[in-house]
Amino acid sequence: MRNNKLRSIYFSLFAAFICILFPWSGIALTLRPDFMLLVLLFWLLRAPNQCSVGTAWFMGLWVDLATGGIFGQYALAYTVTTFFAVIYQRRLVLFSSTQQLVYVFSLLLLSQLILLVLKAFAGHEFSGWSYFLPSFSGILLWQIAVTLGLNTGRPSHGN
């Protein structure tokens, strides 16, 4: 059981990474949700023992590598974001789906804000409000997944 779950965690994280590596361009690039963070948050809710802050940090490093930015930016953003997911995990799985949606949305915004601050330190400028679009598309994706039957609530004891 446990192995099965680990395998699906690794597989979904890998799939999210491939999604990030797709040759996005134009409007799709500005709208592209943070697949990696969404998958991480889902597993943090579902399997907090297998997927935790350390996993998020590690995957953040790979995203850093893929974006070609300074090592540690995404790692830090993911670490802090997943921390806030982990400390509220118990309450979060009992939330109604709307409450969950709001919380996940604020987490997505938080990760973008952290990245923005890090970039500001590196001397980059804020590129307009469209910078926050990935959070909206991300939460839309989350809602679609929930509507299609993805269970983001309390894991049943069989699993």
Next chain:
Amino acid sequence: MMRGIHQNFDQQQAPAFFARGPSPLARLTFFTALSLALMATDSRLQYLANVRENLMTLLHPLQVIANAPLQFYQNTDEYFSTHHYLLTENARLKKQALMQDIALQRLNLLNLENTNLRSMLDAKQSLTETSTLAEIIHVGRDPFTKKIIVNRGKNHHVITGAAAVDAKGVVGQVTRTYPSSSEVTLITDKSLAIPVQIERNGLRAIAFGHGRDNTLDLPYLPANVDIKRGDKLVTSGIDGVYPAGLAVATVIEMRTTQDSPFAHIVCAPTAGVENDKQILLVSIPKIELETAIEALNSEKAIPASPARPATPNNSVPTNPDAQAKKPTQPPSAESPVKKPLANVESRPHAQQ
């Protein structure tokens, strides 16, 4: 008393029931510190360049896999493209080839003439560059930096610093090379500067990427500078990175304000910076630069050794190259910045 017992009970039970390893706060602190340390190391010290290179080699197959669906779609699309479309494209390409053939014939003649003229003037021969065709395999996720990954790397003799060009003009510059891929920073990236020349009047300047809106800036030029809307910027070639005369951008806005001694100039890149699939990586061979530097060094060494005072024959053929190179490059690279600044310093006085 009862309360105390309860507390003890809770404390004993808690770890067993919520077995989760270190507390989230401890993990947060640990990984945050690790990330910060990594960021500091990567941005200030160059230790991680090798690590990045090795990891990118691991990543390359994944990038190829991620690129496969689009590649497949394009291939099938090409396969099923209509007869009519191919015919019109063929006709257009034939016409273009004919026109370029004529231009090429003239180019050969001009090259010959240029070589002759240069030899008459004893000037250095202009550098011939090598080029590699590369395909974009990945666009950076980061909205702040304008970087792309192309499928040619060290194994294909791409060097760091090579210029990336498409059919219409300069796209960017290779900033990192990996074994089988390399990273190109686009000219619209904030960290990239490119020495340019106004085609109309030969004025030199340095164009900086704006970082957003796909535009370039021409900062530090005085308000009275002779630049108009629609002026074309071409590479000046004085940096030894970009071949001279490539189109870079067109001026789309030229504004002067009362409160600033500088002109506000915005340019749009000529090349399809955002929508290319294939680009050409052009590098000016290092060997020629190196021989020039070596010649310069040997020339310096000769006067130091008094044993051979009268051996000018050896050094004469190489020296003009070296001497021509040394004095021209550094001052010309600096002058575009210095000149306008000098003008600017005098302006506030004039206004007061």
